[in-house]
Structure formats: C-alpha cells, structure tokens
Amino acid sequence: xxxLFFISLTFFSLFLxxxxxxxEIMTIEITKGVEHAIPIAIVPFESSxxxxxxxxRIITEDLESSGYFKTMPVTDMPAQPHDFPSxxxxxxxxxxxxNLVVGKATKTAAGAYAIEFRLADVYxxxxxxxxxxxxxxxxxxxxxxxxxDVIYEELIGEPGAFATRITYITVKKIGNKKRxxxxxxxxxxxxxxxxxxSSQPILSPVWSPNxxxxxxxxxxKGNSAIYVQTISTGxxxxxxxxxxxxxxxxxxxxxxxxxxxxxxxxxxxxxxxNLRTNxxxxxxxxxxxxxxxxxxxxxxxxxxxxxxxxxxxxYQVPVSGGTAQRLTFSAGKYNAGAxxxxxxxxxxxxxxxxxxxxxxxxxxxxxxxxxxxxxRLDEAPSFAPNGKMIIYSTVSGGRSELAAVSVDGKIxxxxxxxxxxxxxxxxxxxxx
Amino acid sequence: xxxxxxxxxxxxxxxxxxLLVIGLLLFNYDFEKSVKPQPSDAEPKVMEAVVIDxxxxxxxxxxxxxxxxxxxxxxEKRKQEAIETEKKRKEEEKKLEExxxxxxxxxxxxxxxxxxxxxxxxxxxxxxxxxxxxxxxRLLLEEQKRKEAEQQAKLEAExxxxEEExxxxxxxxRLKxAEEKRLAEExxxxxxxxxxxxxxxxxxxxxxxxEKKRKEEExxxxxxAEEKRKAEEAxxxxxxxxxxxxxxxxxxxxxxxxxxxxxxxERNFNTSGLEPGLQCVLEIKMVPGGDVVSVKVxxxxxxxxFDRQAEIAAQKASPLPVPDDIKIFNQYLRTVRFxxxxx
Numbered sequence: 073x074x075x076l077f078f079i080s081l082t083f084f085s086l087f088l089x090x091x092x093x094x095x096e097i098m099t100i101e102i103t104k105g106v107e108h109a110i111p112i113a114i115v116p117f118e119s120s121x122x123x124x125x126x127x128x129r130i131i132t133e134d135l136e137s138s139g140y141f142k143t144m145p146v147t148d149m150p151a152q153p154h155d156f157p158s159x160x161x162x163x164x165x166x167x168x169x170x171n172l173v174v175g176k177a178t179k180t181a182a183g184a185y186a187i188e189f190r191l192a193d194v195y196x197x198x199x200x201x202x203x204x205x206x207x208x209x210x211x212x213x214x215x216x217x218x219x220x221d222v223i224y225e226e227l228i229g230e231p232g233a234f235a236t237r238i239t240y241i242t243v244k245k246i247g248n249k250k251r252x253x254x255x256x257x258x259x260x261x262x263x264x265x266x267x268x269x270s271s272q273p274i275l276s277p278v279w280s281p282n283x284x285x286x287x288x289x290x291x292x293k294g295n296s297a298i299y300v301q302t303i304s305t306g307x308x309x310x311x312x313x314x315x316x317x318x319x320x321x322x323x324x325x326x327x328x329x330x331x332x333x334x335x336x337x338x339x340x341x342x343x344x345x346n347l348r349t350n351x352x353x354x355x356x357x358x359x360x361x362x363x364x365x366x367x368x369x370x371x372x373x374x375x376x377x378x379x380x381x382x383x384x385x386x387y388q389v390p391v392s393g394g395t396a397q398r399l400t401f402s403a404g405k406y407n408a409g410a411x412x413x414x415x416x417x418x419x420x421x422x423x424x425x426x427x428x429x430x431x432x433x434x435x436x437x438x439x440x441x442x443x444x445x446x447x448r449l450d451e452a453p454s455f456a457p458n459g460k461m462i463i464y465s466t467v468s469g470g471r472s473e474l475a476a477v478s479v480d481g482k483i484x485x486x487x488x489x490x491x492x493x494x495x496x497x498x499x500x501x502x503x504x
Numbered sequence: 505x506x507x508x509x510x511x512x513x514x515x516x517x518x519x520x521x522x523l524l525v526i527g528l529l530l531f532n533y534d535f536e537k538s539v540k541p542q543p544s545d546a547e548p549k550v551m552e553a554v555v556i557d558x559x560x561x562x563x564x565x566x567x568x569x570x571x572x573x574x575x576x577x578x579x580e581k582r583k584q585e586a587i588e589t590e591k592k593r594k595e596e597e598k599k600l601e602e603x604x605x606x607x608x609x610x611x612x613x614x615x616x617x618x619x620x621x622x623x624x625x626x627x628x629x630x631x632x633x634x635x636x637x638x639x640x641x642r643l644l645l646e647e648q649k650r651k652e653a654e655q656q657a658k659l660e661a662e663x664x665x666x667e668e669e670x671x672x673x674x675x676x677x678r679l680k681x682a683e684e685k686r687l688a689e690e691x692x693x694x695x696x697x698x699x700x701x702x703x704x705x706x707x708x709x710x711x712x713x714x715e716k717k718r719k720e721e722e723x724x725x726x727x728x729a730e731e732k733r734k735a736e737e738a739x740x741x742x743x744x745x746x747x748x749x750x751x752x753x754x755x756x757x758x759x760x761x762x763x764x765x766x767x768x769x770e771r772n773f774n775t776s777g778l779e780p781g782l783q784c785v786l787e788i789k790m791v792p793g794g795d796v797v798s799v800k801v802x803x804x805x806x807x808x809x810f811d812r813q814a815e816i817a818a819q820k821a822s823p824l825p826v827p828d829d830i831k832i833f834n835q836y837l838r839t840v841r842f843x844x845x846x847x
Binding site: 097098099100101102103104105106107108109110140165168170193195196227228229 | 758762765766769770771772773774775776777778779785787807809812813814815816817819820836837839840841842843844845846847
C-alpha cells in the first residue's frame with residue numbers, strides 16, 4: 073500500500089513536471105481597445121393585430137441615437153426569432169453580433185398590449201434580461217422608450233433617459249403676429265403637448281426636481297413675471313412679478329426654493345425665494361449684471377453669469393451668500409447660461425469662440441473647457457437626467473431648432489419638433 | 505465395727521448369724537450390704553410414765569405399741585442374720601478342707617516330677633557321651649577332607665598359573681598388535697593431514713587467483729560503465745542543450761505570436777462606455793488552427809460589463825494567429841491568459 077502510494081506519488085510528480093513543461097500558460101497583455109458602438113440586433117417584434125406604434129423602430133432609434141449602439145439592419149439578419157428557444161446563436165455569432173433583442177406584442181381583450189422582450193448575450197447563449205410590460209395604445213411609444221432604457225442600462229451600466237420628457241418654447245408667426253407656446257414632449261420630440269399659449273413672449277422654462285411642475289417667465293402681463301405651473305392640472309401661480317426684471321428661475325434640488333434674477337433694487341441681482349414662506353434672500357450685490365443662476369446638485373452653491381469682470385463669465389457663490397468665485401477665464405470671450413450635470417462634476421454653458429456661440433462643458437475639478445458643438449448660435453444647454461446627453465437649441469437654415477449632443481461631443485442629433493422656431497429646451501428628470 | 509461377745513448374747517448372736525446365713529442362702533441376699541450396727545442391749549426398756557390425759561395416754565399407748573412392733577421386727581431380722589452367718593462359716597470350713605486336699609495332690613505331683621527329672625538327667629549324660637564319640641569321628645573325617653582339598657587346591661593353583669601365563673602371553677601379543685595398529689593409524693592420519701593441508705593450500709591458491717581475476721574483471725567493468733556513463737552524460741548534456749535551444753527557439757516563435765494575438769484581441773475589445781481603470785484576466789483555450797474553444801474569467805474586474813466585453817473580444821478575435829508547429833502550439837498556445845488593462 074505504502075509502496076503503491078509512493079509509486080503513484082512519483083507518477084504524479086512526473087506528471088506535474090511533464091505538464092509544466094508541456095503547458096506554459098502565458099499571460100498576454102491587452103492594453104487598449106477600440107471605441108466602437110455596441111453591436112445589437114433588434115429583431116422586429118412579432119405582433120398579433122396592428123400595433124399603432126412601431127415599437128421595434130422606436131427602440132432601435134433610441135439606442136442608435138445614444139451613440140453607444142450600432143443596430144443591425146433588418147435585411148442583414150440571419151433569422152427573425154421572437155422567443156428565446158428559437159434563437160440559433162451560432163448564426164448570430166458568425167455575424168459578429170454581440171447582443172440580440174427578440175420580442176412580441178400581444179393585444180389583450182381589454183384593448184391593451186402585452187409586450188414581452190428578451191435581451192440575449194450571443195457569445196454566452198444566455199439571457200441578459202427579459203420583461204413583460206402592459207401598455208395602452210396611446211402609451212406604446214413611451215413603453216418602447218422604457219424598453220430602450222432597460223436595454224441601455226443593461227449594456228451601458230447607467231440608466232437610459234429615453235423615457236423622459238422635455239419642455240421648450242415654440243414661436244409661430246401667424247400673419248404679422250407671433251404665437252408663443254410652452255410645450256412638453258417625449259425626449260425624442262414626439263408626442264408634444266401645449267402647456268401654455270401666449271401672444272407675448274414666454275421664456276426660460278425649468279422643471280421642478282420631481283417633474284410635476286414647470287417654472288417659466290411670461291410677459292403676458294406686459295412686464296416679466298415668474299410662474300410655477302403644475303403640469304397635470306395646468307394650474308399656475310405667479311411667484312415673482314415685481315418691478316423691473318423677473319427672470320431666469322432655477323429650482324433648488326429639494327424643490328422648496330427658486331433662485332431668480334430680480335432688478336427690483338435697481339440692478340439685476342440673484343435672489344433666492346422660499347416658495348413656502350415667500351421669503352426672499354439676496355445672494356449677489358454688484359454693480360454689474362448677475363443673472364442665470366443654477367443650484368449645484370448638493371444645494372450648497374449657485375453658479376451664475378456676471379459681467380463684473382468686463383465680459384460675461386461664470387461665477388460660483390454659496391447659497392448663504394458671500395464672495396463669488398470666478399470659474400471661467402476666457403479673457404475677452406463669453407461664457408454664460410451655465411447649468412450643472414446631475415452628478416455635479418460638470419457644467420455646461422454657452423461659449424463664444426471664434427466661430428460664434430457653441431455648447432461647452434467644463435470639468436469642475438480641472439476647470440478644463442471642452443466645446444461640444446460647432447453651430448453659430450447654439451444656446452440654452454440642459455443635461456439629460458443620466459448626464460450623458462445635453463439638449464440645446466441651434467439655428468439651422470435661418471430657423472431655430474432642437475439638437476442634442478453627447479457629453480463627449482461624439483454624438484449629435486436633431487430632434488424632430490414641428491414649428492418655425494423652437495428654443496430654450498429643458499430636459500426633465502427621471503419619471504418615477 | 506467390732507462386735508463384743510458375752511454369754512447369751514453370744515449365743516443369740518450365733519443363732520442370728522446362722523439364721524442370717526440361712527436367709528442369705530435362701531434369698532440370695534447380699535450379706536455385706538445388710539450388715540447394720542446393733543445395739544448392745546436387746547431387751548425393751550419399761551419407761552416410768554404418768555398419764556396426763558386420756559388422749560395423751562392413748563397416743564402414748566399407741567406409741568409404745570408401735571415401738572414394740574418395731575422391736576419385734578428388728579429381733580426377727582437379727583435372727584435371720586445369725587442363721588446366715590453360721591451358714592457362711594460352714595462354707596469357709598468346707599473350703600479349707602478342699603484346699604488341704606489340693607495341697608496334698610500338688611505334693612504328690614512334685615515328687616513325680618522330681619523322679620522324672622532324675623531320669624531325664626541320666627538320659628542326658630548318656631546322650632553327651634554319644635555326642636563326644638560322634639564328634640571325634642567327625643573331626644577325623646574333616647582332617648581327611650582338608651588334606652584332600654589341599655591337594656586339589658594345589659592342582660588348581662598350578663592350573664591357574666599356567667592359564668595366567670597363557671593369558672599374559674596372549675595379552676602381550678594383543679598389546680603388541682594394538683601398538684602396531686596404532687602406529688599404522690598414526691602414520692595414516694599423518695599422511696591424510698598432509699594431503700588435506702596440501703589440498704587446502706592448493707584451494708586457497710586457486711581462490712586467491714580467482715579473486716584476483718574477479719577483481720580485475722570488476723575494475724574493468726567499472727571502468728567501462730564509467731566511460732559509458734560519461735558518454736551518456738555528455739550525450740544528455742548535448743540533448744539538454746539542444747532541447748534548451750529548441751525550447752528557446754519555440755518560445756521565441758511563440759512570443760512572436762503573442763504580439764499578433766494581442767493585436768487581434770485589441771481590435772475586438774470594445775471599450776465603448778466602459779469605466780476607465782478596470783482590468784480582468786481571462787484564460788482561453790484554443791485548438792490547433794487558433795479557434796478559441798473556451799473562455800473563462802479567472803480574475804474579474806468587478807464590473808460585469810467590462811468582463812463581458814473582454815470575453816466578447818476573445819471570442820470575436822477567434823481564430824487567433826497560432827504557429828503551425830503543433831509542439832509549440834501545445835506547449836505555449838493551447839492555453840493562454842489575457843490581462844485586459846486598457847488603462
């Protein structure tokens with residue numbers, strides 16, 4: 073027995089030595105990659121009965137528009153499975169396809185639709201995620217956006233912002249009169265609804281943090297006044313209509329206060345108004361113009377635009393008041409209309425370079441400024457709630473319209489919003 | 505107890521003794537045990553008495569009557585005893601007579617025996633004389649026998665002497681022969697010992713020769729083995745050197761493929777949307793020709809998306825460039841690891 077053990081031990085050692093000789097496992101360093109859009113094939117969903125919306129197309133456009141995905145044209149697809157068991161993974165692997173979405177929409181007896189989908193990992197032949205969602209006909213677009221968000225979050229690791237909304241101002245010319253409208257639409261510009269209509273200018277709409285209200289400036293009474301309107305009811309309330317300028321409202325992160333620009337004391341200054349107590353606190357006191365305030369996400373500071381240095385630049389001041397610090401230093405140039413990214417690490421602003429006014433982002437840590445757009449007159453930048461995209465207005469062909477750019481400047485897209493003039497977009501929060 | 509005798513009392517006593525003896529004889533009574541002391545006065549005494557009253561008198565009378573009765577009984581008894589004594593005495597006399605008679609007979613018998621003895625003595629003397637006569641005769645006879653025996657003994661001795669001489673002679677002969685035999689034996693043994701010694705010497709010599717031969721052979725063999733071993737070692741060294749060279753060459757070839765493999769994986773590693781600063785290690789297995797047949801995360805980045813993109817890169821890069829030499833492939837490329845560290 074002992075002998076046998078010894079023999080096997082010897083054999084084992086020999087084997088070890090042999091295999092060590094036979095197989096030397098080398099580690100190869102992979103020190104870089106490529107920045108490709110993620111390949112994804114969204115197989116047209118099977119549908120029983122006519123779907124009022126093309127769900128597959130909405131999802132495909134959402135993902136494509138994010139810049140992170142390269143969707144496979146339907147004509148290139150080796151097959152069109154609708155459920156997980158019928159996927160032939162090897163076929164998709166051969167096409168170099170990483171991800172596959174299959175699904176179907178079934179009309180229910182109540183006239184609603186049950187939409188079922190699965191996201192599969194082609195190389196592992198496994199499911200990454202799968203959901204079944206109920207939707208009514210008029211809600212199908214939004215449900216499609218929600219599905220796009222699920223896929224986006226699964227593959228990118230951060231929430232998508234497809235199923236969110238935007239507000240903006242449209243101006244229509246009817247004869248020699250102008251028609252001003254405050255509108256709300258899906259983030260892709262579809263399904264617009266009018267929140268307010270006026271013959272007088274409407275400016276600077278901003279979403280309350282909970283997404284239920286919008287604050288804006290209206291000249292409907294001849295002078296500027298700040299209103300807060302509840303979206304679902306249309307009920308609105310004037311919160312500031314004093315003498316002189318009442319402009320640039322900005323919500324505090326908890327929604328209890330509004331920062332605003334008032335010239336009631338002679339010169340435009342930044343004030344904070346407590347919406348519950350109506351208490352007004354003056355934040356700036358300078359002979360120059362101080363305007364376009366924005367709360368930091370932690371609620372502790374405000375950034376604003378001031379020309380106290382000779383040209384409009386961005387400054388930062390504590391909400392408790394005190395000395396303002398200048399953040400931008402492009403001497404002789406122009407930086408204005410700043411707002412914070414959701415994580416507070418970045419500012420987006422309008423920067424005037426040699427070619428005109430463009431959208432820029434500044435890193436709050438390094439103060440490095442990156443210009444993202446190349447229009448002549450790009451204005452009113454606003455971060456998506458996931459911080460990945462910035463919506464803004466741009467002038468193209470003599471007309472103002474909406475566009476979006478990714479924070480790295482790589483992805484650009486135009487929003488399909490009807491109207492001769494579309495401006496001052498504001499991206500709403502996540503809908504909970 | 506001593507009895508005192510006088511006139512009538514003696515007589516009465518004699519009567520009583522006779523009666524007693526008779527009684528004893530009649531009733532076979534034990535005489536010795538019946539003897540009792542007797543008062544010396546046998547006559548009843550008349551007492552001088554005064555009557556006090558009638559009842560007392562009656563009692564007294566009664567008492568007297570009873571005393572009288574008792575006296576009579578005793579008298580009777582004494583008479584009986586006297587009879588018996590007399591009887592005994594007669595018997596004694598008779599016994600004496602018988603004894604006298606017996607003595608007389610004994611005397612007579614003694615005289616008879618004396619006579620007998622005298623006769624026996626006479627016989628004895630006569631026999632003694634006879635005996636002496638017989639003794640003389642016997643002595644004479646014995647003398648004669650002795651002389652004869654002596655003669656015989658003399659003859660015997662002569663014979664023995666002759667026999668002894670013969671025996672001695674024979675013994676001497678035997679001893680002589682034995683001595684001769686012993687000497688012969690000694691001679692033989694000596695010869696044998698010498699032969700043995702010689703044999704041993706020869707054997708020892710032979711052995712020594714053989715040992716010498718064996719040692720020489722051994723030394724020769726050892727030398728040969730040593731030479732062979734050295735040759736083998738040299739061969740081995742050479743082989744090892746060649747193997748090392750071969751291995752180095754193989755490794756060099758393999759290494760040239762590692763770079764190509766890395767480039768191909770990198771072209772397929774999509775870092776789009778990945779957090780910077782992550783890294784993970786995969787172990788992949790290939791088959792000859794470079795087809796990737798298995799991908800395993802052996803050190804995760806902690807970010808599932810990063811790991812997944814690395815896995816996809818390894819799969820998409822398949823088939824990887826590998827050398828045609830199967831030995832090099834087996835040793836260095838069948839299993840490799842990728843450390844994804846895009847920075």
